[in-house]
Amino acid sequence: GENVEQHPSTLSVQEGDSAVIKCTYSDSASNYFPWYKQELGKRPQLIIDIRSNVGEKKDQRIAVTLNKTAKHFSLHITETQPEDSAVYFCAANTLQGAQKLVFGQGTRLTINP
C-alpha cells in the first residue's frame, strides 16, 4: 500500500526566515497531495493541496511543489511568523481499493521570535 515519509520531524527557524518540509510517497498512482496544519490541541486543517496535473501551487506565503518522477513533494513557507508554529502533515491519496489519505509522520515547526 501507499507509504508517505516526511522530513524533518522537527524544524526550528527564526521569524522571517523560510521553512521547507519534504515528503516522499510510494504509490505512483497517487494524484492528490494535501498539507494539513495542526495547532496545539486543535484539529488538522487543510492549508494547501496540489493535484498531479500541476507542478507547483502558491497561496500567499505558502507554496507546494510536486515532482511526480521522483515521487516527492514539498511545502515551502516564506517570511515565517510566530503563528506558523504548529505540526504540519503531508498526505497522499491511494487508489488501491477504496480511496483514502495516507499521512506522513508530521513535522513540528517552531518559529523563534
Add this chain to the structure above:
Amino acid sequence: DTAVSQTPKYLVTQMGNDKSIKCEQNLGHDTMYWYKQDSKKFLKIMFSYNNKELIINETVPNRFSPKSPDKAHLNLHINSLELGDSAVYFCASSQGISEAYEQYFGPGTRLTVT
C-alpha cells in the same frame, strides 16, 4: 454553524469499560472517517463510510464498531477499553469518493483509559 462536531471532547474511563463517541457533519458530505492520533501525533485512518456504507476498515480490533445511522452521522463504539486505546480520535468528512477531496476534521475526542 460548526461543520464537523464531535462529542464528548474529553473522555476518561477505566480499562474494561465500553464507551461511544458521536460525530455529526452539516456539510452535506457523502463520506465520513474516523482517525486515531497517538501520542506521537501520527494520524491513522480507522474507518470510512460512504452514504452509510462501510468502505474502509483498516485492521482495527473488533472491539471498535462504527455505526452510521445516516450520512450526516458516524459514531464509534469501543468495547472493553484497553490502555493502548488512549489517543485523540478525530472524525472527518469529505464530499465523496469519486475523486480525492479535502477532508474536514472535527475537534477531536481525547480518550484516556486508566
